[in-house]
Structures are given as structure tokens and as C-alpha cells.
Amino acid sequence: MSAINTIIKYMQENNISILKLTEEILKSTNPEYKKLHQSLASEATSICVNFYQDSLAHDAVKSWAMLAVIRTMEKELEELSHQSHGLHFRATTATSEQLEGSFVQEIAGKICAVAPNLWMLVRAALQVPVNNGSNMNVDLPEFGEIERDLGKIGGDDMCDVDLEGHVNEAERMEDLDSRPVRDAVNPKEKILALANIYYAAECKHAV
Structure with a gap:
């Protein structure tokens, strides 16, 4: 069994979601998580692209992206x-x-x-x-x-x-x-x- 399959099986058996794992890595101040945090940050765009290209996640990601853009434009125009x-x-x-x-x-x-x-x-x-x-x-x-x-x-x-x-x-x-x-x-x-x-x-x- 590959390492990835082992991790997936462990997460399923212990009811650990990808979201929970990601939030824990991003919020943790544990030095041991630093490399994982940096890895997630450096691959953030690729992760979003993968979700955008996924048929199940496409609409949700698109809606979130549009809302993020609108809020950014509103703040910039207000400031301007x-x-x-x-x-x-x-x-x-x-x-x-x-x-x-x-x-x-x-x-x-x-x-x-x-x-x-x-x-x-x-x-x-x-x-x-x-x-x-x-x-x-x-x-x-x-x-x-x-x-x-x-x-x-x-x-x-x-x-x-x-x-x-x-x-x-x-x-x-x-x-x-x-x-x-x-x-x-x-x-x-x-x-x-x-x-x-x-x-x-x-x-x-x-x-």
C-alpha cells in the first residue's frame, strides 16, 4: 500500500476531513508543521485550479472566486x-x-x-x-x-x-x-x- 493510500485510510478510519487537516496545519504554531504550511501556501493556486477543474467543486469555487473579486474591487474603489x-x-x-x-x-x-x-x-x-x-x-x-x-x-x-x-x-x-x-x-x-x-x-x- 502506498503512503498516500495509508494516509487516506487512516483519515477515513479516524473521521479526519481534508478541511480539518488543512485548517490544523494553517493555524498551528507547531514548528514541525512549518514545512507543511509552506507547502500548502506555495501550492495554493494549483489547489484552487484543481478544484475549479473538478466537476463537483467547479460551481462552488467559481462562486467563491467571483465574490472574492467583487469584495476586493469594492474595497479598492471605496479607497480610490x-x-x-x-x-x-x-x-x-x-x-x-x-x-x-x-x-x-x-x-x-x-x-x-x-x-x-x-x-x-x-x-x-x-x-x-x-x-x-x-x-x-x-x-x-x-x-x-x-x-x-x-x-x-x-x-x-x-x-x-x-x-x-x-x-x-x-x-x-x-x-x-x-x-x-x-x-x-x-x-x-x-x-x-x-x-x-x-x-x-x-x-x-x-x-
Whole structure:
């Protein structure tokens, strides 16, 4: 009888489940379990893949993975929408020049740094290759530089102005490219709208 069969038989005879064994290894502070703990941790992805490919476990693993992703995105977007990150501004319009210039790249850098998983999801949703030769492969600006520049156009003390600092009255911009940003009603929607516009432009440049 092989060692694995011996272990399985022993577990069955003593009513020890895989879950109970795994939890004991992960929670234990016993030095003798350290190698087993490290082994489980290093193979965590492979274990999940095996469960995902199993017909009995597939649906449960998929549901858990989706819930984990949703919770991660919610936390990152909540964090990203805080005023401390400089993206909580009242601007309601953006010109095509601004959307294609450094302004959106700075916002992109902020999103990428504060919410990397959300950034990855936006890329995947828009089917933008990770290495598409775009300028997002270069080093991103430091937080301080981003905060300083965005501070000029953001904050709760601002009146209703556009991204160039002009009062949005009779001379309000009607650039079609700015509608997704203009229609967004809260900071989270504006962040996602700007990210969507930026990557739509990235897709065009990648073709």
C-alpha cells in the first residue's frame, strides 16, 4: 500500500476531513508543521485550479472566486474615491485634448497605484493587452506629483468649473468625448468613466 493510500485510510478510519487537516496545519504554531504550511501556501493556486477543474467543486469555487473579486474591487474603489487621493473633484466636463493628454495619464497612474486589481479588471474588460507598447508601460509618476497637479482642479471647495478652470455656464464644453465623464454623478462613476475612456483610446492606439 502506498503512503498516500495509508494516509487516506487512516483519515477515513479516524473521521479526519481534508478541511480539518488543512485548517490544523494553517493555524498551528507547531514548528514541525512549518514545512507543511509552506507547502500548502506555495501550492495554493494549483489547489484552487484543481478544484475549479473538478466537476463537483467547479460551481462552488467559481462562486467563491467571483465574490472574492467583487469584495476586493469594492474595497479598492471605496479607497480610490476618498478625497485624500485627489480624485474627488467636481469637474463635469473634459475636452478630448485633456483626455488624451497628461491629465488622464496622471489619473491612470493614481488608479493603477491605489487600486491595482481594479486597474487589471478594467484592462481585461476592455481587452487591452498588458504589454501593448502603450505609454503605461513606463514608470508612473510619484504620488506627490499626482496630488499636486490634481489639487489644482479638485476638492470640495471648488465651484462648478470645468477641467480647465473655466466656469461652466454659457461657455460649457459640449465635446462628445466628454459625455461619459459629464454624465457620471459621483466620484466612483467619474473614476471608472475616465478609466474607460483612457483604455478605449489605448485600444485604438494598439491597433
